[in-house]
Amino acid sequence: MKQYKRILFSFIPLVLFSSCSGLLDLEPETQVSDQGVISDKRTSLAALYGIYNNLQxxxxxxxxxxxxxxxxxxxxxxxxxxVPDRNVEDNGGAPFSALYVTINRANFIIHRVPGVVDNQFTSAERNQIIGEAYFLRALTYFDLARFYGGVQLITKPTERIDTHKGLKRSSLPATYEQVLADLNEAERLITNTTDRSRATVYAVYALKARLFLYTEQWDQAEEYASKTIATSGLALVKPYTAFYTTKLSNESIFEIVFTAADANTYWRSYLSRDDGGNQTYVPEASLIAALRDSERGGTRQQVLRESSQEPGLFAIQLYNKKDGTGSLFVLRLAEQYLIRAEARARKTNADIAAAIEDIRAVQARAEVTSVLELTATSAAEDVLAAIEHERRLELAFEGHRFSDLVRTGRAGEVLGEYNALLKESYQWVFPIPASSVEKDPALEQNPGFE
Structure with missing residues (x-):
């Protein structure tokens, strides 16, 4: 395999992914353009499924x-x-406009569904739909913040693309405050506890735990991760591969599902040519070495497959269903153990022993053979280094690594080894697409990308 001691900051064109009809029985609304569209229970549900369709x-x-x-x-x-290129529409893959489509669809539900008159629409059903919209808006603003920092906060539905023109970007803390406010509403309204292809109470807990980790509210991160871990019906599944080979496994908290009739195509970019893919994206060499080391990677090495046509070339198996029915994993239980471990190690009255216990739970499921050489008297920085390592291996291809390095202040040190430009802090966010900035002068570009 070609050994690449370099990093790609993803501004090459990505494959565009498509899906057909909605998640369940109703067709999603592709556009919500006026109040008449959301007029009863059925159209309220259709509008909600339109958001999930956009997530697909x-x-x-x-x-x-x-x-x-x-x-x-x-x-x-x-x-x-x-390097980042502000002139590439949507940064060659870092979504901007698509995320605001999700937000606008959520805004329509949040503002229109409360006024719907339908005798067949119970209060619980109405609240569930509105609560899911709040959750999905929170998730979207959270990802926007991870990509771009503080963003324009649009909380009312718009029927014209330029309605919010002139609105200044909010700060990163203010953006996170909006995420929390939406999650608080979602927690109040959602009653779903079973369908993990849609937002549940536990998905709200899990996203709150992640948010509190990012905002360094360690006690709250521990609290909400613990609520999620304690949930009946959630468990770390064995073998390790079961969480991605089994749809909606017991480890899943929230996943985006596809069916044969409503298939994804992203698997092609990850699977090898042996399996009918084009292997556009491959694991980096040092990660391959760590995953294949049984003392560190354990059974997580099964997420890799060596090519029979090109020995030394490995493909990613996380998205391995060639019929397009593989899921995308937004929230799963292993992350919650590692969130709680980090929160316990960082809080004022650190609980090192409990943090180590959480790390060991994740390692045990992966059948890691080496004994974690940490004890209750270990230094917090040693425990945090172990957590960072576990997050890299356990969540390798689920989109966490870059943000983990940024939020912990380690991006320059780690990524700078690959590219000196990445030692510069302005490179730790994505540029707003130039086309969007040109359309709205109030949408200030991130520093360094002007």
């Missing part, structure tokens, strides 16, 4: 962009350093 199209791009921005995934065909 946009979330593969989101995950791939985050993957390529870090040091876990590179491209096979063009292993060179590629």
């Amino acid at each position: 199209s946009s979330y593969p791009t989101t995950v791939t962009a985050f993957n390529l921005a870090g040091d876990n995934v590179i491209t096979y065909a063009n292993p060179t350093i590629i």
Whole structure:
């Protein structure tokens, strides 16, 4: 295999992903343009499924962009350093406009569904739909913040693309405050506890735990991760591969599902030519070595497959269903253990022993053979280094690595080894697409990309 000691900052064109009809029985609304569209229970549900339909199209791009921005995934065909380019529409894969489509659809539901008159529409059903819209808006603003920093906060539906023109970008803390406010509403309204292809109470808990980790509210991160971990019906599944080979497994908290009739195509970019893919994206060499080391990677090495046509070339198996029915994993239980471990190690009254216990739970499921050489008296920085390592391996291809390095202040040190430009802090966010900035002068470009 070609050994690449370089990083790709993902501004090469990505494959566009498409989906057909909605998730369940109703066709999603592709556009919500006036109040008459959402008029009863059926059209309220159709509008909600329209948001999930948009996630089917946009979330593969989101995950791939985050993957390529870090040091876990590179491209096979063009292993060179590629720097951010504000002139590439949507940054060659870092979504901007598509995420605002999701937000606008959520805004219509949040503002219109409360006024719907329908005798067949119970209060619980109405609240569930509105709560899911709040959750999905929170998830979208959270990803926008991870990509771009503070963004324009649009909370009312718009029927024209330029309605919010002139609105200044909010700060990153204010953007996170909007995420939390939406999650609080979602927690109040959602009653779903079973269908993990849609937002549940536990998905709200899990996203709150992730948000509190990013905002360094350690006690709250521990609290909400613990709520999620304690949930009946959630468990780390064995073998390790079961969480991605089994749709909606017991480890899943929220995943974006596809069917044979409503298939994804992103698997082609990850699977090898042996399996009918084009292997556009491949794992980076140091990650391959770590995953294949049984003492560190354990059974997680099964997420890799060596090519029979080109020995030394490995393909990613996480998205391995060639019929297009593979899911995208937004929230799963292993992450919650690692969130709680980090929160316990970082909080004022650190609980090192409990943090180590959480790390060991994740390692045990992966059948890691080495004993974690940490004890209750270990230094917090040693425990945090172990957590960072576990997050890199456990969540390798789920879009966390780049943001983990940025939020912990380690992006310059780690990514700078691949590209000196990435030692500069302005490179730790994506540029707003130039076309969007040109259309709205109030939409200030991120510093360094002017």
